[in-house]
Amino acid sequence: MLIRPRRNRKSQVIRDMVQENRLHASDFIFPLFIIDGKNLKTEVASMPGIFRYSIDNLLLEVESCLKLGLKSFDLFPNLEESLKDQTASESLNEKGLYLRAIKEIKTHFPEACIVTDVAMDPYSSDGHDGLVEDGEIINDKTLEILARMAVAQARAGADIIAPSDMMDGRVQYIREALDADGFSNVSIMSYTAKYASAFYGPFRDALNSAPKFGDKKTYQMNPANQKEALIEGALDMQEGADFLMVKPALAYLDVIKLMKDNFDLPIAAYNVSGEYSMLKAAAQRGWLDEQRATLETLMGIKRAGADVILTYHAKEVLAKGWV
Numbered sequence: 001m002l003i004r005p006r007r008n009r010k011s012q013v014i015r016d017m018v019q020e021n022r023l024h025a026s027d028f029i030f031p032l033f034i035i036d037g038k039n040l041k042t043e044v045a046s047m048p049g050i051f052r053y054s055i056d057n058l059l060l061e062v063e064s065c066l067k068l069g070l071k072s073f074d075l076f077p078n079l080e081e082s083l084k085d086q087t088a089s090e091s092l093n094e095k096g097l098y099l100r101a102i103k104e105i106k107t108h109f110p111e112a113c114i115v116t117d118v119a120m121d122p123y124s125s126d127g128h129d130g131l132v133e134d135g136e137i138i139n140d141k142t143l144e145i146l147a148r149m150a151v152a153q154a155r156a157g158a159d160i161i162a163p164s165d166m167m168d169g170r171v172q173y174i175r176e177a178l179d180a181d182g183f184s185n186v187s188i189m190s191y192t193a194k195y196a197s198a199f200y201g202p203f204r205d206a207l208n209s210a211p212k213f214g215d216k217k218t219y220q221m222n223p224a225n226q227k228e229a230l231i232e233g234a235l236d237m238q239e240g241a242d243f244l245m246v247k248p249a250l251a252y253l254d255v256i257k258l259m260k261d262n263f264d265l266p267i268a269a270y271n272v273s274g275e276y277s278m279l280k281a282a283a284q285r286g287w288l289d290e291q292r293a294t295l296e297t298l299m300g301i302k303r304a305g306a307d308v309i310l311t312y313h314a315k316e317v318l319a320k321g322w323v
């Protein structure tokens with residue numbers, strides 16, 4: 001045999017030398033759930049190790065992440081039912097939970113990179129990402145609501161706006177609104193290929209944001225489709241996105257690769273709540289080696305082509321020195 005691939009695996013030094021991909025703190029964006037109140041840190045039942053923080057504790061959490069080199073955060077609000085309405089008006093409230101949280105973090109930790117979520121669901125009495133009229137999600141009227149939400153978040157200090165709603169045309173609409181208000185430096189990370197997935201279940205528990213009727217299949221993509229992601233990617237490129245995201249990650253590694261091969265923008269992948277929960281559950285039962293399974297999962301997402309990984313594992317892998 002002239003060629004023996006095992007020679008490059010014969011020692012740890014050589015295995016390290018020829019390793020093709022590495023995980024690093026700068027790969028990660030850490031999602032954080034926020035709740036109103038004081039001194040609160042309540043665990044999400046279906047996401048062991050993940051908490052909803054009141055703003056005071058959120059600041060402590062951000063500080064401890066920064067010390068680990070974890071510098072980017074994606075914020076999501078859990079709102080009381082009484083604050084929700086049809087038009088998601090609470091999303092514009094400068095004294096409201098979400099915009100206050102952004103401001104507080106940027107005041108205390110200007111070096112932190114804040115990604116904000118643009119979609120109506122946490123604020124909507126219908127629990128949908130868009131405006132509901134007669135049981136339908138109305139695309140074009142939703143755009144105006146999303147654009148105002150994005151501008152309010154930019155004004156509060158967001159570094160990156162991440163529209164997760166899957167309405168058509170929203171990236172350009174938001175881009176133009178941001179530019180018109182003087183926020184041409186604020187980036188857009190578009191949820192480009194977001195699938196109608198069962199793996200968002202624990203997230204909807206965390207935020208109490210499940211749709212009140214129906215499902216999200218008229219706006220989120222069919223898990224059976226791959227080429228459709230190219231249509232969405234081409235649109236987001238034209239509309240001015242700075243990052244293209246695929247979500248979820250694990251059942252969609254082919255889509256991550258497809259995006260990486262076809263578009264020159266950085267590709268983000270969202271390792272979603274249900275993906276986190278299933279790994280945690282198996283690890284808690286001793287069915288999987290948690291460290292190895294977690295790193296293998298994150299590496300798989302990176303190897304598929306993700307430049308950025310949004311993951312609930314981010315803090316733990318750094319705190320435990322796994323990465």
Ligand code: PBG
Nearest residue numbers: 119121164199200203272273274
């Ligand atoms: C809502 C939104 C969802 C997630 C991020 N933004 C849920 C949904 O679309 O229902 C899911 C994240 C996760 O499951 O971790 N716009």
